[in-house]
Amino acid sequence: MNDLHALSIFVDDNQLSILDQTQLPNKKQWLVCDSIDSMVLMIQKLQIRGAPAIGIAACLLLAIKAEKGLAEEDFIRNANRLRAARPTAVNLMNNIDSLLQASKTGYPKSVVDEAERLFYEDIELCNKLSELGNSLISPNSNILTHCNTGGLATVGVGTAIGVIRKAHGSGKNVKVWVGETRPLLQGGRLTAWEMGELGVPYRLICDSMAAMLMARGEVDCIFVGADRIAANGDFANKIGTYNLAVLASYHEIPFYVVAPHTTVDLACENGNLIPIEERNASEVKGVSGGFGDCIWAPEGAPVYNPAFDVTPAHLVSAWILDTGIYRVEDVQTGKLARR
Ligand SMILES: CSC[C@@H](O)[C@@H](O)C(=O)COP(=O)(O)O
Numbered sequence: 001m002n003d004l005h006a007l008s009i010f011v012d013d014n015q016l017s018i019l020d021q022t023q024l025p026n027k028k029q030w031l032v033c034d035s036i037d038s039m040v041l042m043i044q045k046l047q048i049r050g051a052p053a054i055g056i057a058a059c060l061l062l063a064i065k066a067e068k069g070l071a072e073e074d075f076i077r078n079a080n081r082l083r084a085a086r087p088t089a090v091n092l093m094n095n096i097d098s099l100l101q102a103s104k105t106g107y108p109k110s111v112v113d114e115a116e117r118l119f120y121e122d123i124e125l126c127n128k129l130s131e132l133g134n135s136l137i138s139p140n141s142n143i144l145t146h147c148n149t150g151g152l153a154t155v156g157v158g159t160a161i162g163v164i165r166k167a168h169g170s171g172k173n174v175k176v177w178v179g180e181t182r183p184l185l186q187g188g189r190l191t192a193w194e195m196g197e198l199g200v201p202y203r204l205i206c207d208s209m210a211a212m213l214m215a216r217g218e219v220d221c222i223f224v225g226a227d228r229i230a231a232n233g234d235f236a237n238k239i240g241t242y243n244l245a246v247l248a249s250y251h252e253i254p255f256y257v258v259a260p261h262t263t264v265d266l267a268c269e270n271g272n273l274i275p276i277e278e279r280n281a282s283e284v285k286g287v288s289g290g291f292g293d294c295i296w297a298p299e300g301a302p303v304y305n306p307a308f309d310v311t312p313a314h315l316v317s318a319w320i321l322d323t324g325i326y327r328v329e330d331v332q333t334g335k336l337a338r339r
Helices: 036-044 051-067 072-083 090-103 109-134 160-169 186-198 207-215 241-250 328-332
Strands: 009-012 015-019 030-033 142-145 175-179 202-205 221-224 228-230 235-238 255-258 308-311 318-321 324-326
Touching: 009 051, 015 051, 030 036, 036 051, 036 072, 051 072, 051 090, 051 109, 072 090, 090 109, 109 160, 109 255, 109 318, 109 324, 142 160, 142 207, 160 186, 160 221, 160 255, 175 186, 175 207, 186 202, 202 207, 207 241, 221 241, 241 255, 241 308
Parallel strands: 142 175, 142 221, 175 202, 221 255, 255 318
Antiparallel strands: 009 015, 015 030, 228 235, 235 308, 318 324
16 A cells, blocks of 8 residues: 555555544654554544544555455455444445445455545545635634544545635634534644644634624634535534534524535435434543543433434535535435435
């Protein structure tokens, strides 16, 4: 496999390395990933995260393994294991299906070619959708975003953050409200870090501050990513996205979802059918890992921890994909499905 480089993933000399996102922004620690077991764990621990990045990382590892002599039946078994590592984001499943399809036309060469193609495709899709999204941003806008959808979560410039980055780069003087994104703080840890690296003016807020800012007229538009977009336009994204969509509707603020077409799942009729990952109680009761250990809830406190929520299509102002900008009418008339 050729060497490949992105913000959170690189392949060098047929070895895959992953930037441990659980340690950011405190530490930039690269982990070598050389087994399917470790990739499954890295995905589950969110060391590698973000719908497109998970899909690409899993495919790169499978391709490296295939090239190093993994038997085709073991390739298929491991591909299916990785496919199930996280249930909500569909990119992982779509990308692995492309790899499995490619394996039928010449194993292992076609698998390696397909993994490399998926890597470069993601960069291109991010560029296209960022350009399109930027066309919706007026100069001097205050933009609110949630979770992390940038270079860490994709292998390109990102989705919602890609749009913000484009707007900033084109001199629109945008300012960004970054929602911290409880419980794992992808906004506070990762988006704040990316904004800083890119020199985009931002302010970090607790998720619960969004309503007050909207009421005060301090949010002009909201851009978020997606983990799966159903055929009817409902979409799953990081928990807290639906709150923002409801608030945006109440305050009449445009609410945009930005994703590559690899996030669309036409086999999923509506948002109720999207599987929602439930995660460990410890994430809600405190923090641990690179930030020390701190538990603030009573030891036996019962917890419910859904990692994603579903935003219904009627709350979305537009779906920005690499293939175009779609409005509610487009979804209702099947244009999104025919994209
Ligand atoms: C371009 S990333 C889009 C989504 O994957 C992102 O918004 C998100 O919800 C990520 O969740 P995570 O649990 O951190 O993987």
